[in-house]
Amino acid sequence: MKQAGLRCCEHAALTVNKQIMMKKTIVCILAIVLNAVLTHAGEPVKIGMITTLSTKAGYLGEEIRDGFKLAVTQENGRLGGIPVQLLIGDDGRCPEKGRQLAERFIKKEKAKILTGIVFSNVAMAVVPKVVRQGIFFISPNAGPSQLAGKGCHKNYFNVSWQTDNLSEVIGQYAMEQGYKNVYIIAPNYLAGKDNVAGFKRFYKGKITGEVYTTLGQADYAAEIAALRSAAPDAVYFFLPGGMGINFLKQYARAGLTKKIPLLGPAATDERLLQAVGEAAVGVINSSQWCADFQTPANAAFVDAFEKTYGRIPTLFASQGYDTARLIGSALAAVGGDVSRMDEFRAALEKADFTSVRGAFRFGPNHFPIQDFYVRQVVKKQSGGYANKLLKKVFNDHQDAYVGQCVHR
Amino acid sequence: MLVLEQILNGLQLGVMLFLMSAGLTLVFGIMRVINLAHGSFYMIGAYVAATVAMKSGSFMLGLLAALPAAALVGMAVELLILRRLYHRDHLDQVLATFGLIFFFNELIRMIWGRQPLFMDVPPWLAGSVQLLPGIHYPVYRLAIILVGILVALFLYLLFSRTRLGMRIRAGATNREMVGALGVNIRLLYTLIFGLGTLLAGLAGVMAGPILAVEAGMGESILILTFVVIVIGGIGSVRGALVGAILVGLVDTLARSFLPDLFRLVLESSSAADRMGAALASMSVYIFMALILSFKPAGLFPVNQ
Numbered sequence: 001m002k003q004a005g006l007r008c009c010e011h012a013a014l015t016v017n018k019q020i021m022m023k024k025t026i027v028c029i030l031a032i033v034l035n036a037v038l039t040h041a042g043e044p045v046k047i048g049m050i051t052t053l054s055t056k057a058g059y060l061g062e063e064i065r066d067g068f069k070l071a072v073t074q075e076n077g078r079l080g081g082i083p084v085q086l087l088i089g090d091d092g093r094c095p096e097k098g099r100q101l102a103e104r105f106i107k108k109e110k111a112k113i114l115t116g117i118v119f120s121n122v123a124m125a126v127v128p129k130v131v132r133q134g135i136f137f138i139s140p141n142a143g144p145s146q147l148a149g150k151g152c153h154k155n156y157f158n159v160s161w162q163t164d165n166l167s168e169v170i171g172q173y174a175m176e177q178g179y180k181n182v183y184i185i186a187p188n189y190l191a192g193k194d195n196v197a198g199f200k201r202f203y204k205g206k207i208t209g210e211v212y213t214t215l216g217q218a219d220y221a222a223e224i225a226a227l228r229s230a231a232p233d234a235v236y237f238f239l240p241g242g243m244g245i246n247f248l249k250q251y252a253r254a255g256l257t258k259k260i261p262l263l264g265p266a267a268t269d270e271r272l273l274q275a276v277g278e279a280a281v282g283v284i285n286s287s288q289w290c291a292d293f294q295t296p297a298n299a300a301f302v303d304a305f306e307k308t309y310g311r312i313p314t315l316f317a318s319q320g321y322d323t324a325r326l327i328g329s330a331l332a333a334v335g336g337d338v339s340r341m342d343e344f345r346a347a348l349e350k351a352d353f354t355s356v357r358g359a360f361r362f363g364p365n366h367f368p369i370q371d372f373y374v375r376q377v378v379k380k381q382s383g384g385y386a387n388k389l390l391k392k393v394f395n396d397h398q399d400a401y402v403g404q405c406v407h408r
Numbered sequence: 409m410l411v412l413e414q415i416l417n418g419l420q421l422g423v424m425l426f427l428m429s430a431g432l433t434l435v436f437g438i439m440r441v442i443n444l445a446h447g448s449f450y451m452i453g454a455y456v457a458a459t460v461a462m463k464s465g466s467f468m469l470g471l472l473a474a475l476p477a478a479a480l481v482g483m484a485v486e487l488l489i490l491r492r493l494y495h496r497d498h499l500d501q502v503l504a505t506f507g508l509i510f511f512f513n514e515l516i517r518m519i520w521g522r523q524p525l526f527m528d529v530p531p532w533l534a535g536s537v538q539l540l541p542g543i544h545y546p547v548y549r550l551a552i553i554l555v556g557i558l559v560a561l562f563l564y565l566l567f568s569r570t571r572l573g574m575r576i577r578a579g580a581t582n583r584e585m586v587g588a589l590g591v592n593i594r595l596l597y598t599l600i601f602g603l604g605t606l607l608a609g610l611a612g613v614m615a616g617p618i619l620a621v622e623a624g625m626g627e628s629i630l631i632l633t634f635v636v637i638v639i640g641g642i643g644s645v646r647g648a649l650v651g652a653i654l655v656g657l658v659d660t661l662a663r664s665f666l667p668d669l670f671r672l673v674l675e676s677s678s679a680a681d682r683m684g685a686a687l688a689s690m691s692v693y694i695f696m697a698l699i700l701s702f703k704p705a706g707l708f709p710v711n712q
Contacts, residue, residue: 054514056624059522188685210678211667212685218619218628219424221417221549222664229410245524245620253529253546253618255536275524275620 044083045336047327048105049116050098050126053090056242059271060118060316061090064140066309067320068115071328074304079324080332087111093118095125102126106135112338113138115323118316120144120163120191131155134341138348140323141316143367145194149401152365155341157348159323161288162367162399163191164198166265169286169372169393170236171202174263176393181208183232183260185223185247187239188212195238195265201400208232213243220247224254234261244268245275252279268377269314273385280377280385288370289318289357290389298356312386322355329353359396365405369398409542414664415657416539420549422656423556427611428629429636429648430563431604437643437710438580439597441490442501445508446608446633447626453478453609454616454625455516458527461616467530471613478609479602486601491594509627516623524622552614559607560649567645576600580643580710632659635692639699641706650707655692662691 049068051061065088077083087109089101098117105111114130115138117123123142131137131153139147139158147153148162174182184199184207186192192212200207208230211223224247227235239247244267251257257279267285268276291302291312301321305313313321326348333347334340351361363369372394375387432446456477461470485508493501529548536544567573578586579596587593611629619625636655640647667684674680699707 053522054517056524056620056622058517058623059524062522188682188689210681212682213663214685214689216628218615218625219417219421219660221420222414222660225410225413225417226664242524242620242622242625245622246618249618249620253534253536253548255544255546271523275526275622277526277528 044077044085045079045113045331045338046085046087046105046109046111048102048109048111048114049086049088050091050101050105050114050122051088051116052093052118052122053088054092057093057118057240058090060141060241061116063269063271063314063316064116064118064320064323067305067313067317067322068140068324069320070301070305070308070317071321071324073308075328079328080330082328082331082336084327084331088116091117091122093122095122098122098126099129102130106130106133112136113327115140115327117142123147127156128153136338136344136348138323138327140319143399145399145401148365148367148399149404152405152407154345154366154407157326157362157366159326159368160319161370162401163194164201165288165372165397165399166286167195167198167236167238168202168397168400169374170263170265170284171199172393173284173286173374174199174203174205174234174236177234179205179233181206181230181232181234183208183227183230183235184210185227185235185237185239186212187215187217187243189215191240192238196236198265198400199236199238203236213239215243217243218246220250221254224250224256227260228254228256232260234263237262237264237267239264239267241272245272248276248279248283257282266315268387269316270312270387271314273377273387277385278379281379283377284374284390285377285387286372286374286393287315287387288368288372289315290373290375290387292386292389293356293358295354295356295358297354298358301356318356322353322357322360325353325355326351363398363402364407365399365402367399367402369396371395372397409540410664412540413543413545414660416545416549416553417664418657418660419653420552420656421660422653423553424611424615424629425632425636425656426556426649426652427559427607427614428633429640429652430559430645431607432633433637433640433643433645433648434600435604436637438576438600439490439494441493442498442505443490443604444502444505444630445485445512446604447630448509448512449478449482449605449608449626450612450615450629451512451516451623451626452481453612454527454619454621455520455525455612456609457613458525458616458621459520461527462525467528467533467617470527470616471610474609474613475606478612479606482605482608483598483602485605486598490601491597494597513623520623522623524620527616527621529617548617555610555614559610563645572599632692635696637706639696639706641708641710643710644706644708647706647708647710655695658695659688659692662688666691 053061091098113136118141120142127137136155141160143158143162186196263284265286268280268283273280329352330344330347334344338344361369373392374390376390378388380386435443453474457470457474460473461467533548533551536546539545575591636651640651666688667681670680670684671677
């Protein structure tokens with residue numbers, strides 16, 4: 001870098017045309033100054049982010065990445081005062097690709113901290129392998145039950161929730177509302193069944209129907225007709241991403257939105273709302289965070305996010321932001337030296353940062369102990385749609401697998 | 409009552425599949441090209457319609473903009489890429505059009521971003537009507553069925569009553585001879601491909617208000633579309649119509665009634681639900697296997 005800068009300065013001096021010479025000189029001075037700054041600051045701590053940016057689910061990774069990057073930008077390229085370099089790779093929702101990215105970040109880039117994975121299947125392919133190699137993995141989203149229970153590891157931390165949690169909230173809420181008959185609809189794959197299990201852990205009423213659809217199904221006319229004839233008090237639906245958009249639009253077309261309430265775990269994030277619009281109004285969804293939390297930390301986050309990216313953040317963005325801030329707090333504690341592993345881990349366990357969701361601490365399995373809420377989709381007076389905080393459902397809630405966790 | 413409603417649902421899904429498979433089967437039957445990127449034109453139709461409808465507030469304007477857009481992009485693809493592949497074997501065509509899927513998905517992400525778009529039903533098609541006492545059906549889904557019937561009628565008239573249709577049929581039978589008779593066969597192929605992608609675009613527009621308008625939306629319908637043209641007989645538009653309706657009905661009825669059937673037989677209702685769901689998602693493929701074991705060339709084989 002320095003050499004390139006010098007060489008370009010020599011070249012600039014030789015140039016005859018004055019205007020070009022001026023420009024070149026400015027460029028090479030900039031190069032030298034930049035170089036000096038970088039050298040002076042020392043090697044930045046590398047953080048490898050494996051996330052899902054392509055495929056239909058790509059917006060989830062984008063939210064997490066943008067939330068994370070916002071925290072880094074706010075500190076001018078630092079976290080906790082320590083310069084960081086963020087390496088970003090797209091796993092395309094594919095476990096094999098996630099593993100390759102992890103390999104590259106660890107072997108080639110010598111990153112000691114990994115983060116970013118959105119989906120449980122990718123997490124299960126990457127996390128157990130890397131944490132055993134003495135790499136820290138701080139998850140901003142995926143929280144499969146295996147990593148919370150028997151497969152927990154001292155180098156693994158989760159800043160979001162255990163997968164079942166958001167459905168447990170809905171189960172508890174359905175009980176509090178006194179719903180007697182609930183109809184369940186979820187895709188036929190692992191996370192679908194985990195979520196239904198989470199719902200049933202707290203909902204003890206009658207289940208009038210339990211439908212498992214094909215993953216990625218587009219048309220729900222048949223399911224909606226069957227649902228209507230079952231006439232339940234409420235519908236529990238876990239249909240992430242595009243499936244949820246399809247379902248909500250068709251549910252509204254069938255004229256059911258105002259008749260049978262819809263409840264879903266984090267079902268209507270702010271990005272999805274822009275695509276569903278009016279059809280989502282009234283939907284109840286669970287979250288550990290809401291854009292309208294009035295804490296100073298959250299107000300500042302939402303404001304900065306909107307200014308930077310021109311959209312309202314989703315809970316995924318809040319998780320990315322919190323993940324970056326948590327890493328920052330631990331980096332500050334060890335002065336940026338991640339090789340002091342025990343101290344770094346102890347600092348992470350302390351979770352000495354102000355989470356935008358409010359109170360935050362880790363349980364013994366390094367999953368959060370936190371409050372959970374339900375939100376409801378409303379039409380904003382200024383136009384557009386938003387999630388409005390409805391009520392708190394759980395205080396200091398912990399996942400169901402923590403008892404099975406023994407750290408290795 | 410529920411059965412009748414589910415049959416309507418099946419018809420409506422069948423019509424969507426017909427719009428997709430008519431274009432695909434035309435291109436395959438006449439031009440002998442396997443076009444895996446057919447779903448991309450469906451996506452382009454939906455995106456253009458959603459954008460224009462959002463900006464102008466009119467669904468019809470969206471429709472009017474989307475159809476030529478899908479047709480023009482289709483003809484450009486034929487001119488620039490497929491034209492070079494007619495004499496190559498099917499593997500090359502599959503590779504090239506498979507590549508096009510990625511190209512178009514990424515292009516859509518670059519232009520519109522990762523945010524799925526919003527598209528609403530026009531107000532005059534919103535709401536639902538009472539068909540029979542106790543059966544309320546969304547007007548928009550009825551409109552889809554109507555559009556499908558109109559398109560089927562249009563294609564029938566085009567092929568049996570017009571000079572263009574005659575040339576297309578002739579071109580399918582003997583390409584060289586038609587060329588020797590002075591018909592511009594290259595232009596004809598471009599037009600057919602444009603017609604096929606226009607129909608895919610139309611399917612995309614119709615799907616916009618009830619499905620997610622997002623990059624990659626074409627792939628979820630593409631597989632069923634291939635099932636339809638295999639069942640119907642590759643190259644036969646009539647086969648595509650019958651195949652699409654059958655696939656739509658089988659898929660919808662299996663999804664709605666198989667779990668109930670299993671519940672009658674099995675003790676545990678959750679096991680029944682899971683078995684039913686698993687079998688329902690296989691039903692279309694089992695149906696295809698059955699048809700092919702009796703009619704290996706599909707229901708309406710095209711003589712080649």
